[in-house]
Amino acid sequence: MYKLPLRNVSRTARLVHPRAPIAAAAGSWSALRYASTKTMTVREALNSAIAEELDRDDDVFVIGEEVAQYNGAYKVTKGLLDRFGERRVVDTPITEYGFTGLAVGAALKGLKPIVEFMSFNFSMQAIDHVVNSAAKTHYMSGGTQKCQMVFRGPNGAAVGVAAQHSQDFSPWYGSIPGLKVLVPYSAEDARGLLKAAIRDPNPVVFLENELLYNETFEVSEEALSPDFTLPFKAKVEREGKDISIVTYTRNVQFSLEAAKILEKDYGVSAEVINLRSIRPLDVDALIKSVKKTNHLITVESTFPSFGVGSEIVAQIMESEAFDHLDAPVMRVTGADVPTPYAKELEDFAFPDAPTIVKAVKSVLSIE
Template sequence: MMSARMPTMATRLAPLRLHATKLQTRMASSKSMTVREALNAAMAEEMDRDDDVFLIGEEVAQYNGAYKVSKGLLDRFGERRVVDTPITEYGFTGLAVGAALKGLKPIVEFMSFNFSMQAIDHVVNSAAKTHYMSGGTQKCQMTFRGPNGAGLGLGAQHSQDYAAWYGAIPGLKVLAPWSSEDAKGLLKAAIRDPNPVVVLEDEVLYGKSFEVSEEVMSPDYVTPFKAKIEREGTDLTIVAYTRNVGFAMEAAEILDKQHGVSVEVINLRSIRPLDTDAIVASVKKTNHLITVESGFPHFGVGAEIAALMMESEAFDYLDAPMQRVTAADVPTPYARKLEELSFPDADIVVTAAKEVLSIE
């Protein structure tokens, strides 16, 4: 005989049914989206929202963008707001800076951030410094975006990571998305920001799909310029941005399965401003730190983080010297096999982690 105080089978199953319902709802409300689609949606939504926003660059209109990020925008918004240019970065970037100084909000697409070197005077001297030099009276609201870093066999002149270059400049904000959520939310936030913002995308990630929630799909969704903990852990902190977040996640899985190491992975998302507080808080928990980037070792993002950790309370919590995992200190080789050896991957991150943790 069942006691009146004992729960019935239906009562016992109710929490499970509720959990299943919530899970089904969450799965139904999520959608797979490529990074390319996320960037495209971000621009379309912001152009819908604000008539002052326009896109300018090489092949962004009729060709739908060199990497098809601007696909369909010409048909939707017309030639006034999606502007094809000659191959002259110095020219169209200067034109866009002038438009921003007059109150418009241009999105400048560089076919590669390596080509932004042709326009760096406009980016660094005109866009970044005008607001300060004018005593706060002259804004320059604009966004610079395009693929950054190495592609696949493109050679040294098309393969450099400019996070440290642009991250060193006061007056600029510098973002580096990894997932589709990052890409959509950060680009929308960049376009709305009153400062000039550099958005460093990764060519190799354009076609990669990520799950995104209904919240991310909303036209109102923007991402704060803050780091995101992609995986929580207690033994080791790995800090990375763009493609290397994926390698950090892979390394975390390997370390967990093979050595029982609990890894916390931080996706920086923003290079400038740098979310130092998030890194310090994680180091205070894990007592160990690795940074992973595709830039050169000298004067890089990892080097800046290392200095900040030495200058902060995090230093007292480190049980071992931190490690920087970077690209090789050579111009990127053209040969694909040599190129692969020049950049971090999951195995290299695992090796660095084992050294930091003194694992044989």
């Protein structure tokens, strides 16, 4: 397993305390639907999805720290207070345990909260409400009590925010029955998955990547519709025949870069699969890909132990896909250390395109 990659790419420095208000990246966006735009940032996609769902359903509301007057720590909720008012966009004190408990109670009474965590590291303060109340009440009530809500915000490492603000909680929440866990990559993912999450009758954990917020993606005309939603299924971002690279969020970008290098330098046709959903995990899509390519690596920016890649390996081993493997599955992960603060060390702690290329070469026995 590769744990110590070479160097991260496309990083944007942020020189503020992670708990302090964070200025938005350059550019402007609107809470309105982008009827004629063919490109959109992830931030714009999230903003427009929330606005449309607030418009569509009066039971939906947004709650969290700085979501209203400050327009959101990452400006995802920009303009929503002006448009929908204080009843629908609710600022709170710095108390994740408090406002998450309030939101869970509101969901149990039939409202549909969107809870923003300034960082999913701070969701640890509220994990009892998320894991014990939101996730389990429907089951424990014999199906009589729904808890329809979304927990969203940036997840995983950013830049220079050190060990207590850099963890990827995909495996944590993905292990909990009663929760659905989504991990968007592109603007179209962000729009379609968030709208679907808000409408889903179950509690949904929606894990965004801070470093993708200002990335621009092409979007289809279909994705601009207020009725656009996406299923909680994996997406083949790049077709290939020699090896399957399974990943999610920002590592999709690095995997696509690696696939181009592999094709150009080694004649390797790599298939890149964007999971989009951790729970439910689209095992059928993974089996289908492995049956075609006969090789598999997983890529994630989590700690190596008990991660998403580990679950994928187990699912493949326990399925008919195992008989189609021509080499062992390899996991590409983050380093098995608390995330360093120093940039030189941080750059070594997470996967990048060269690391993925090195793993593929190992699996395919390419010198």
